[in-house]
Structures are given as C-alpha cells and as structure tokens.
Amino acid sequence: MQNEKDFLDNYRLEDYPRPSVTADIVVFKIRSQKTENFRKDPKGYLSLLLIKRGGHPYLGHWALPGGFLSQGESIEECALREVREETSVEPASLMSIGLFSEPGRDPRGWIISNAFVSVIGTDKENQQSGDDAADAQWFDVSFDSDGDKYILELCRGDIKIRAVLEEKQSRFGTTSYRITDSGELAFDHARIIAQALSALRNSAKDFDVIFDFLPERFTLTELQNVQETVMNISVLPANFRRKVANLVEETDDYTEGAGHRPAKLFKRRK
Amino acid sequence: MQNEKDFLDNYRLEDYPRPSVTADIVVFKIRSQKTENFRKDPKGYLSLLLIKRGGHPYLGHWALPGGFLSQGESIEECALREVREETSVEPASLMSIGLFSEPGRDPRGWIISNAFVSVIGTDKENQQSGDDAADAQWFDVSFDSDGDKYILELCRGDIKIRAVLEEKQSRFGTTSYRITDSGELAFDHARIIAQALSALRNSAKDFDVIFDFLPERFTLTELQNVQETVMNISVLPANFRRKVANLVEETDDYTEGAGHRPAKLFKRRK
DNA sequence: CAAATAGTGTCTCTAAGACAATATCAC
DNA sequence: GTGATATTGTCTTAGAGACACTATTTG
Numbered sequence: 149m150q151n152e153k154d155f156l157d158n159y160r161l162e163d164y165p166r167p168s169v170t171a172d173i174v175v176f177k178i179r180s181q182k183t184e185n186f187r188k189d190p191k192g193y194l195s196l197l198l199i200k201r202g203g204h205p206y207l208g209h210w211a212l213p214g215g216f217l218s219q220g221e222s223i224e225e226c227a228l229r230e231v232r233e234e235t236s237v238e239p240a241s242l243m244s245i246g247l248f249s250e251p252g253r254d255p256r257g258w259i260i261s262n263a264f265v266s267v268i269g270t271d272k273e274n275q276q277s278g279d280d281a282a283d284a285q286w287f288d289v290s291f292d293s294d295g296d297k298y299i300l301e302l303c304r305g306d307i308k309i310r311a312v313l314e315e316k317q318s319r320f321g322t323t324s325y326r327i328t329d330s331g332e333l334a335f336d337h338a339r340i341i342a343q344a345l346s347a348l349r350n351s352a353k354d355f356d357v358i359f360d361f362l363p364e365r366f367t368l369t370e371l372q373n374v375q376e377t378v379m380n381i382s383v384l385p386a387n388f389r390r391k392v393a394n395l396v397e398e399t400d401d402y403t404e405g406a407g408h409r410p411a412k413l414f415k416r417r418k
Numbered sequence: 419m420q421n422e423k424d425f426l427d428n429y430r431l432e433d434y435p436r437p438s439v440t441a442d443i444v445v446f447k448i449r450s451q452k453t454e455n456f457r458k459d460p461k462g463y464l465s466l467l468l469i470k471r472g473g474h475p476y477l478g479h480w481a482l483p484g485g486f487l488s489q490g491e492s493i494e495e496c497a498l499r500e501v502r503e504e505t506s507v508e509p510a511s512l513m514s515i516g517l518f519s520e521p522g523r524d525p526r527g528w529i530i531s532n533a534f535v536s537v538i539g540t541d542k543e544n545q546q547s548g549d550d551a552a553d554a555q556w557f558d559v560s561f562d563s564d565g566d567k568y569i570l571e572l573c574r575g576d577i578k579i580r581a582v583l584e585e586k587q588s589r590f591g592t593t594s595y596r597i598t599d600s601g602e603l604a605f606d607h608a609r610i611i612a613q614a615l616s617a618l619r620n621s622a623k624d625f626d627v628i629f630d631f632l633p634e635r636f637t638l639t640e641l642q643n644v645q646e647t648v649m650n651i652s653v654l655p656a657n658f659r660r661k662v663a664n665l666v667e668e669t670d671d672y673t674e675g676a677g678h679r680p681a682k683l684f685k686r687r688k
Numbered sequence: 689c690a691a692a693t694a695g696t697g698t699c700t701c702t703a704a705g706a707c708a709a710t711a712t713c714a715c
Numbered sequence: 716g717t718g719a720t721a722t723t724g725t726c727t728t729a730g731a732g733a734c735a736c737t738a739t740t741t742g
Contacts, residue, residue, distance in 0.1 A: 155474035161527045165489050166436040169530065186742075187692040204425035219435050219528055223519040243590045244516050247532045249493040257431045258489055260439065262517045320513050320621050321591070351590050369693070386696075387732055408693040409739035456715075457719040639720070656723075657705060678720040679712035 167249075167258040171227040172214035172337070174245075174344035175235060175266045178361045178374055179286060187407035189369070192377045193288040196341065197234060198302065198309075198333075200283040205255045206334035210302075210309060212341070213284070214261065227264045234284055239266040240360035245322070245340075245347045253336045263340045265348050267360040291345050292380075298325060300342055302333075311338035321350050352378045355395055359416045365399055367411035368392065437519075437528040441497040442484035442607070444515075444614035445505060445536045448631045448644055449556060457677035459639065462647045463558040466611065467504060468572065468579075468603075470553040475525045476604035480572075480579060482611070483554070484531065497534045504554055509536040510630035515592070515610070515617045523606045533610045535618050537630040561615050562650075568595060570612055581608035591620050622648045625665055629686045635669055637681035638662065 150158075175197040180190040198210040213234040217226045224242060231239045242264050249260040287302035287309065302309040311331040316324045325342040333341070351357040358374045372388045375381075397417045402410040420428075445467040450460040468480040483504040487496045494512060501509045512534050519530040557572035557579065572579040581601040586594045595612040603611070621627040628644045642658045645651075667687045672680040 150474065152474045152477065156525055159526050161438050161529070164438065164486065166438050167487065167489070168431050168434065168436050169439065185692085187690095189693075204420065204422045207422065216434065217437065217519070217530075219437070220521050222521065223517050223530070241589070246514050247493050247517055249487070251490050251492065255426055256429050259431070260487075260493070319511070319626060320617075321624070321626075347590075354591070356590060367694085384733065385694080386734085387730095389695075391731080405741085406693075407741050408691075409695085409741095411694055455719085457717095459720075637721085654706065655721080656707085657703095659722075661704080675714080676720075677714050678718075679714095679722085681721055 165258070167260050169217040169223070170214050170259060170261045171217060171223050171230060171264060172212040172248075172261045172340060173227050173231050173242075173264045173266050174212060174341055175231055175239070175268060176289075176344075176348060176361075176378075177268045177286070178270055178377060179288065180270065189373075189406070192373050194377050195286040195288045196302070196344075198285060198287055199234070200285070201334055202283060209332050209334040210287075210337075211334035212263075212337050223262050224264075227262075227266070231266050231268070235268055237268045240269045241265075241267045241357060243347060243351065243357075245343050248336060248340060250336070261340075263344065265344045267348075267357060269361055269363055289345065290380075291342065297328065298342060300331075300338060300345075302341075309333060311341075313338060313342050322347050349379050355392055365401070365413040365415055367403060368396070368414060369411060371396070371414070435528070437530045439487040439493070440484050440529060440531045441487060441493050441500060441534060442482040442518075442531045442610060443497050443501050443512075443534045443536050444482060444611055445501055445509070445538060446559075446614075446618060446631075446648075447538045447556070448540055448647060449558065450540065459643075459676070462643050464647050465556040465558045466572070466614075468555060468557055469504070470555070471604055472553060479602050479604040480557075480607075481604035482533075482607050493532050494534075497532075497536070501536050501538075505538060507538045510539045511535075511537045511627060513617060513621065513627075515613050518606060518610060520606070531610075533614065535614045537618075537627060539631055539633055559615065560650075561612065567598065568612060570601075570608060570615075572611075579603060581611075583608060583612050592616050619649050625662055635671070635683040635685055637673060638666070638684060639681060641666070641684070 177195060178192045179195045180192055182190045197213055199213055201207055201209050201211050213230050215230045217223055227242055228239065245263045245265055247260060247262050285304045287304045290301045292299055296314060298313045300311040300313065309331045311333055312329040313325040313327055316326045322343065323346040325339050327336060327338050330338045348357065352375055358371060358378065361374045362370060368389055371392060372385060395417055396414040399413045399415055401413045404410060447465060448462045449465045450462055452460045467483060469483055471477055471479050471481050483500050485496065485500050487493055497512055498509065515533045515535055517530060517532050555574045557574045560571045562569055566584060568583045570581040570583065579601045581603055582599040583595040583597055586596045592613065593616040595609050597606065597609050600608045618627065622645055628641060628648065631644045632640060638659055641662060642655060665687055666684040669683045669685055671683045673683065674680060
C-alpha cells in the first residue's frame with residue numbers, strides 16, 4: 149500500500165471543480181449628527197459602507213466591500229484586509245454570519261461568499277478617513293417589518309436605496325431572509341445586509357458589541373445611545389445604568405464643554 | 419464600453435487560484451442507556467458521529483463526516499446530503515458554525531471547510547439505522563475545562579479519544595479554540611468539535627435546539643433530560659416545567675409501562 | 689436662571705431558584 | 716406497600732421596568 153507521502157505527492161485537487169471564494173463585509177459605524185441647539189447631544193445613526201460598482205456585473209449598483217480569498221490567508225484575514233483597505237481604520241470586531249453559496253447568486257459564475265459583520269469605532273483622533281474612494285459611501289440604515297415584509301432602507305444624502313425581503317427562517321438566534329426586491333443593491337447583498345443586522349442586533353442585546361462602536365473612554369449616555377441606535381429601541385437611563393454597571397469601570401475624568409452637567413468617563417471592564 | 423453580456427462571456431474565473439470547499443458536520447444525538455432497575459428511566463448520553471479514515475492522510479484516525487461541495491448545490495444542501503448518507507436519517511436541524519480556512523489545515527492542499535452542527539432525533543420507529551459502515555461510530559462526548567485547558571473526551575466502548583484545547587476567543591455568544599493536542603482526531607476536527615459543542619450549548623440555553631433531539635411527542639422529563647445532558651447541568655423539575663410551559667402544548671396521551679406514575683405527552687408549540 | 693443631560697433612590701412586577709408536598713403507576 | 720417518577724404550590728431573591736427626584740454645567 150501507498151504511504152502517506154506518496155499519496156500526498158500524487159494527490160490532485162485540481163482534478164475536481166472548485167468555486168471561487170470571497171469575503172463580503174458589512175461594515176457598521178455610528179454616524180454622529182450635531183444639532184443646532186448647543187445644549188443637545190448629537191444624534192447617532194447606524195450606518196454601513198457600500199461601494200458603487202464601476203464595472204460589470206451590476207454596473208452602477210451598490211455593493212458590499214469584499215474580495216477574493218487568496219492562497220495563504222484565512223477568510224478572517226481576507227475580511228480584515230478588505231475592511232482596512234476600504235476604511236483605513238482597524239475594525240474593532242469581526243463576526244462571521246455564514247457562507248452564502250446558493251447556485252446562481254453571482255452571474256460571473258461559481259462564487260461563494262463568507263459574509264462578516266465588522267464594527268469600527270468613532271475614534272475622535274481618527275476622523276473616519278474612510279471615504280478615500282468617491283465611490284465608497286456611508287449609508288444610514290433603517291430596517292423594519294411591515295406585516296410579513298421587511299423593508300431595508302439605506303440613505304446617503306439624496307441617494308435612497310430601498311430593498312424588500314421576507315423572513316425565511318429564524319433559528320439559533322439569527323434570522324435569514326429571502327429577497328423580494330433588491331432595489332439598487334448588487335448580487336444577494338440585500339439578504340446579507342438583512343442577516344448582518346439581525347446578527348448585530350442579537351449581539352447588542354448582551355452589551356457585547358456595543359463597546360466596539362465607541363472609543364476607549366465614553367460616557368454611559370453615549371453607550372446607551374449606541375445600544376438604542378443599533379437596536380432601534382429606547383430604554384430608561386436609570387435602568388440602563390444598572391444593567392451595564394458591572395461591565396464598565398470609572399475613570400477620574402469628565403466630559404467638558406457640553407451645555408449641561410459634565411459626565412464621568414468610563415472604560416470597558418475586562 | 420463593453421456591455422454586460424460581453425463582459426460575462428469573456429470573464430475567466432479559472433485564471434485565479436481557487437480553494438476546494440468542503441462541509442464537515444458534527445452530528446449529535448442522545449444515546450439512551452437502559453439501567454438494570456426496571457423503575458429507573460434510561461440515562462442519556464450526548465454522542466456524536468465519527469468515521470474512521472480508511473485512506474491517507476490521517477489513515478486510521480477519526481474524522482467528522484463531510485464531503486466536497488459540488489457545483490449546483492448550496493453548502494447547506496451539501497451538508498444535509500452528507501448527514502443523510504452517513505445516518506440514513508433526516509436531520510432535525512442544521513446550524514453553521516463558521517468557515518475553517520487556516521492555511522495548512524489540510525495536508526492535501528488548499529481545502530477550506532464550512533462546519534455545521536446537526537441534530538438528529540431519537541425517533542422510536544426509526545431505530546438509528548446509522549451505523550451502516552462499520553467505520554462510522556457514535557462516541558459519547560465529554561467536554562470540560564481543567565484550569566485554562568479544555569479536555570474533549572470521546573468514548574465508544576473501549577475506544578477513547580482525548581484531545582486538549584485552549585480558549586482562543588470568546589465573543590458573540592460562541593467560543594473558538596486552539597488545539598494543544600488532537601489525540602486521534604484527524605485534521606483540525608478537535609477544534610471544530612469543540613466549537614460545535616460551544617454553539618450547541620449556547621443554543622440549548624434558550625430551549626430551541628433541545629426539541630430536535632426528541633420525537634414529536636415527549637414527556638417534560640425527557641425534555642429536561644435532554645437539556646441537562648447537552649448542557650451538562652442539572653435543574654429542579656418544578657423550575658424547568660415553568661420555564662418551558664409556554665413552549666409546549668399538552669396532548670391527551672400518557673406514557674405507559676414505566677415502573678412509576680405515567681407522564682403526560684407534550685408537543686412543541688409552534 | 690433656563691435648558692439640557694447626569695445621576696440616584698425606590699416601588700412594582702416578573703421570573704428564577706429552592707424546597708416541600710402530594711399523586712400515581714408497576715411490580 | 717414500595718420505589719420510582721409526575722406534578723403542583725409557595726417562599727425567597729434577583730433583576731427589569733417605571734417613575735420621581737436631585738445635581739451640575741453653559742450660555
């Protein structure tokens with residue numbers, strides 16, 4: 149019988165058809181919008197990064213950042229590389245949301261995609277150098293159910309993308325969707341975004357991912373705003389503070405210059 | 419400029435290197451062991467399916483069932499096909515636990531694997547026709563931490579596999595592991611199994627996946643035993659019943675022939 | 689001082705955990 | 716009857732949600 153070395157030397161993976169593999173990333177951040185009233189805190193919007201396609205297929209449509217997996221890297225490294233290239237910011241987290249492999253999902257051929265959720269923080273020093281490319285833009289997200297339909301709306305200035313989906317399956321904490329109308333989104337990216345939002349909101353429930361949206365030091369109100377923005381809910385400050393009390397620790401510093409009482413800055417407790 | 423049809427006609431995915439893609443599945447079931455005491459209920463063991471490798475590489479080692487993704491099927495279809503082939507039972511659930519793509523994970527070359535957890539029920543009529551192949555065996559699982567090490571033990575009669583892992587990262591509800599010692603497990607399958615157990619236990623917390631281990635009708639004690647076996651915990655019957663009360667509905671039937679008070683049979687509430 | 693956010697105290701209600709007590713069948 | 720599981724009731728405690736109240740800054 150053949151020994152292991154001989155076997156491996158003669159093994160030909162290339163004899164069988166293989167798919168191309170990509171990583172697509174749904175990059176989220178909180179966009180802060182200042183108000184005219186100097187007393188009021190800025191309002192936060194959950195937004196995600198899309199890139200306008202400059203080539204076929206789906207020319208002119210909007211797509212998730214992503215790219216092909218190369219030999220010698222893991223899919224996570226591939227995803228991180230793509231996020232860094234598009235945002236020039238180190239992402240604070242990366243969470244896989246599954247492999248999208250339905251035949252026919254990409255007109256170029258047999259291409260399957262591992263999708264990720266990535267969160268980047270709003271670091272004061274590093275003011276979102278993101279939009280290097282004029283074709284990469286941050287879109288404010290809204291995702292709500294209307295009867296048994298789910299409406300995904302993405303807005304950037306006067307650009308409005310509206311996709312319609314329906315629930316396909318809901319198990320193990322996350323929901324998967326079927327596309328009814330992709331709007332101006334390329335490929336099956338409407339579905340990936342919907343699933344990413346479902347996974348993000350699910351993680352935000354246990355206060356895990358919400359820290360990733362903020363700099364190292366933050367006020368409890370900022371933390372609360374992140375959770376409310378991400379999950380599209382609103383909670384009472386007193387209750388929120390109690391729930392996160394064990395997840396944070398105080399620093400000695402306070403905010404300054406707001407038109408109201410200063411707030412103590414906190415750090416995440418390890 | 420080229421139109422979309424011309425572009426796609428001339429597109430050559432084959433010009434770039436592509437990995438081979440597999441689905442590996444961690445198939446769980448509850449194995450019931452009768453006791454000598456006619457009054458006592460049988461004890462349940464969480465067990466998983468392994469296949470003894472009959473070829474290189476890892477000849478003679480134990481590996482997860484799995485196979486290569488073919489063109490024209492999704493990765494979920496591929497995984498379901500493999501489970502059916504190995505167990506001749508329709509799995510009750512299938513949950514993706516991520517893409518394993520670290521360079522070097524397979525000595526045959528560039529092979530990446532999407533791993534799944536699958537649960538098959540203990541249906542009374544369909545008595546585990548599973549072990550067609552003499553090289554496919556069900557192993558009882560134990561997975562516990564010992565300091566910062568995690569010990570994975572798989573037993574089948576006198577076959578004992580012992581792997582050692584350490585925690586790599588714990589986020590978003592699941593934990594990932596690094597292999598210290600694979601024991602007699604092939605490839606990176608010790609890591610996949612550890613992650614599968616983490617995902618399974620996480621799902622069992624909210625009483626979702628535990629129904630998949632049982633036939634359509636079951637007693638509340640059976641349901642409780644499944645949760646205790648899967649999560650390796652023990653809870654008081656009174657409290658368990660209260661927690662699942664809204665997830666089940668009564669039937670008119672009772673168990674018979676046990677050496678003690680009969681139990682009402684329940685169904686899962688949709 | 690007015691407007692806004694920061695922060696604390698406390699009441700109620702629900703759910704979880706612990707434990708006691710009763711019910712019912714097969715041998 | 717005995718020994719096992721089945722099933723219900725209730726006490727206590729922890730946590731979530733609601734709400735009232737006080738504190739502090741800047742223009």
